[in-house]
Amino acid sequence: MNFFKRAWLSLIAKKGRSVLMLIVTSAIMLFVFAGLLINTAANNATEQAKESVGATLTLSANREAAFKKMQQSQSSSSSSRPKLTTSPVKLSDAKKIAKLANVSSYNATTSTSVNTDGFDTVSTTSSSSPMGGMKSSSSTGDITINGVTNTAQSSSFSDKTNKLTAGRQLTSADSGTNNVMIESELAKADSLKVGDTIKVKSTSGSKTYQLKIVGIYKASSSATTQMGPGASDPANTIYTSNTFANTVKGSKYANTADSVTFTISNPSAVNQVKKAGKSVINTSKYSLSADDSSYQTVKASMKNVKSFANKIVWLVSIAGTIILALIVMLQIRERRHEIGVLLSMGESRFKIISQLFVELAMVMVVSLVIAGIGGQFIGNKLGQQLVSQQTTTATSSGTSQAGPGGTTGRPSGAPTGNMQGGMRQNMSNQSSKAKQAKLKVTLSPVQLVKLGAMGFVIILLSVVIAAGGILRLRPKQILLE
Amino acid sequence: MLEVSNLGYWYDHQDNSLFNNVNLTFEAGQSYAVIGQSGSGKTTFLSLIAGLDVPREGTISLDGQDIQQIGLTNYRKHDVSIVFQAYNLLTYMSPLNNVLTAMSITNSSHQGDQQFAKDLLGKLGLTDVQMTQMVTHLSGGQQQRVAIARAMAVDAKLVVADEPTGNLDEANTKEVVNLFQKLAHEQQKCVIIITHEPDVAAACDRQIKLSNHEFVVKDATTV
Numbered sequence A: 001m002n003f004f005k006r007a008w009l010s011l012i013a014k015k016g017r018s019v020l021m022l023i024v025t026s027a028i029m030l031f032v033f034a035g036l037l038i039n040t041a042a043n044n045a046t047e048q049a050k051e052s053v054g055a056t057l058t059l060s061a062n063r064e065a066a067f068k069k070m071q072q073s074q075s076s077s078s079s080s081r082p083k084l085t086t087s088p089v090k091l092s093d094a095k096k097i098a099k100l101a102n103v104s105s106y107n108a109t110t111s112t113s114v115n116t117d118g119f120d121t122v123s124t125t126s127s128s129s130p131m132g133g134m135k136s137s138s139s140t141g142d143i144t145i146n147g148v149t150n151t152a153q154s155s156s157f158s159d160k161t162n163k164l165t166a167g168r169q170l171t172s173a174d175s176g177t178n179n180v181m182i183e184s185e186l187a188k189a190d191s192l193k194v195g196d197t198i199k200v201k202s203t204s205g206s207k208t209y210q211l212k213i214v215g216i217y218k219a220s221s222s223a224t225t226q227m228g229p230g231a232s233d234p235a236n237t238i239y240t241s242n243t244f245a246n247t248v249k250g251s252k253y254a255n256t257a258d259s260v261t262f263t264i265s266n267p268s269a270v271n272q273v274k275k276a277g278k279s280v281i282n283t284s285k286y287s288l289s290a291d292d293s294s295y296q297t298v299k300a301s302m303k304n305v306k307s308f309a310n311k312i313v314w315l316v317s318i319a320g321t322i323i324l325a326l327i328v329m330l331q332i333r334e335r336r337h338e339i340g341v342l343l344s345m346g347e348s349r350f351k352i353i354s355q356l357f358v359e360l361a362m363v364m365v366v367s368l369v370i371a372g373i374g375g376q377f378i379g380n381k382l383g384q385q386l387v388s389q390q391t392t393t394a395t396s397s398g399t400s401q402a403g404p405g406g407t408t409g410r411p412s413g414a415p416t417g418n419m420q421g422g423m424r425q426n427m428s429n430q431s432s433k434a435k436q437a438k439l440k441v442t443l444s445p446v447q448l449v450k451l452g453a454m455g456f457v458i459i460l461l462s463v464v465i466a467a468g469g470i471l472r473l474r475p476k477q478i479l480l481e
Numbered sequence B: 001m002l003e004v005s006n007l008g009y010w011y012d013h014q015d016n017s018l019f020n021n022v023n024l025t026f027e028a029g030q031s032y033a034v035i036g037q038s039g040s041g042k043t044t045f046l047s048l049i050a051g052l053d054v055p056r057e058g059t060i061s062l063d064g065q066d067i068q069q070i071g072l073t074n075y076r077k078h079d080v081s082i083v084f085q086a087y088n089l090l091t092y093m094s095p096l097n098n099v100l101t102a103m104s105i106t107n108s109s110h111q112g113d114q115q116f117a118k119d120l121l122g123k124l125g126l127t128d129v130q131m132t133q134m135v136t137h138l139s140g141g142q143q144q145r146v147a148i149a150r151a152m153a154v155d156a157k158l159v160v161a162d163e164p165t166g167n168l169d170e171a172n173t174k175e176v177v178n179l180f181q182k183l184a185h186e187q188q189k190c191v192i193i194i195t196h197e198p199d200v201a202a203a204c205d206r207q208i209k210l211s212n213h214e215f216v217v218k219d220a221t222t223v
Ligand SMILES: Nc1ncnc2c1ncn2[C@@H]1O[C@H](COP(=O)(O)OP(=O)(O)OP(=O)(O)O)[C@@H](O)[C@H]1O
Pocket: A481, B011, B012, B013, B018, B036, B037, B038, B039, B040, B041, B042, B043, B044, B045
């Protein structure tokens, strides 16, 4: 009949008290566990985002430097209207970087727009919104052209926002041709299929081009909803070779691109290539950057989620310790007679405290099971709530950035920081990534052990805090008065 | 075996000592009855020799060693077993487990021996069913007998009991007194019983009367 057995007998005999304790400890463990789970899930999400940062580098005009230059010219000559002049990336410069070690391929992207000639665009509510009126007043056409070297490598295809549904992708072999990939909605609206030709006019109306459809792709609808007002329907985006986009933009754009994306064969070499690349280009004109914006977005939002989860864990742990300590203190009061009897038989105070601890520990084991079942549920609910708040802020701030710089070809006043050419692609890319950053709250033995350890510390602390009451008890006072 | 010298005690609010300069010797193999008026200080005296409280004056020593040196917890664990006026059983256990708990805490030589505990409870008139019920389901007299069994189950050489027969009928009283006598004479324990009952007192080897703050020892033969 050692104190373990006594603890057990006491728990069994005082069922009401035991159940009450179970409820309290389960509630504490449930929230601690939910916090722990969210924290781990946030860590995992950040890790995943880090891993999914493509091993790519993007070469584009250095907008920041250009903006500074514009401000300088603004202050020096107040008469002329300030102009943001950014130079397109020269393909000859891009090729220098492409020759560096670890660069496996590159994809030049040029965006521009044209008007339809003899077929209809797809109109959606967003394009018929008041903001849609902006299109006709500016030099922006109905059709957005993404001129790329290789469609499969462009971000919208590599992140599966866009999927090929018929025909083929555009490759470097299409350079110099008028081959085109159109969106399935557009194809449906105009009954177009692979092999057909369409005509487009330059926005000035001076030139007409005939394009041959070699592929049809489907844009995921989520991209549509993520697009800000003023952006045209993604179905009106066509993919052509980079050279064709340059031709549309004008002769001075020959052999250039808005941006060039390099695929790095070895992801860990990204920074090394970035350094080497910067040494071969004019960094005041161009910027070379790794596209980790989606990682940064996820990281930032997960940081908030984590700090909130940590606060839950700490607050509940501290509050739980205090609550349990108070309960143990009350128990010691209520059980002073029993304690006195044990003391009169020569039981050590340490063992009496141990008995109380073992009783709590037994209750804790059961509450761990309850928390194990319930914590995952609460963690999931709470986690989704937190993430949806975080992602909403992240995407809405992203969309507002897309406003001024969103449509290429339209000069815009505000610099968009790390946002480069091919803005629209980046945007839809980013929002879809942010959406992927869902918290997967899953239970693992490691986490249960962690929870058990925390529970152990909590009850240990609470018993130690309350034990003073036992040390003060004198058996004579308890038993003889 | 137990030596009380120059013992004095008073409660804080009291003007006079309950008793002072008490010198008594208790021998192994003997039973003692402590008698005296209600409120004279018998229970207080018992609490001192049982190591539940410390004397204001004087010392209590066991086989020549001051019990404070032994350490009161140690002393209670190994050297003394107590039967309380109010039984003081562990209410969340059966009588059997109460006895087993005492045997376990005191590291008794019979530790873990269920049969030994059952035999003892049986001798004190508890049925097998009663032994495994909750003690709270027993009558006062039955609880008192469990308390006595608990004190007898341990190895302690000194057994002190406060009104152990207060709630017992005549037959049970006789049986309990008999058992206490056996403890003293057959197991060479020192038994000290506080009692109001003349019959119980008379059955003990010696009587110690507490009156007017003094202990007076009488031989059984001289009663
Ligand atoms: N804890 C205490 N604080 C103050 N006074 C006390 C305390 N315990 C007992 N007394 C007083 O000391 C005196 C002796 O009490 P004690 O309990 O030793 O008497 P007793 O001889 O055992 O009486 P009874 O035969 O009624 O059990 C009484 O006057 C009592 O009021």
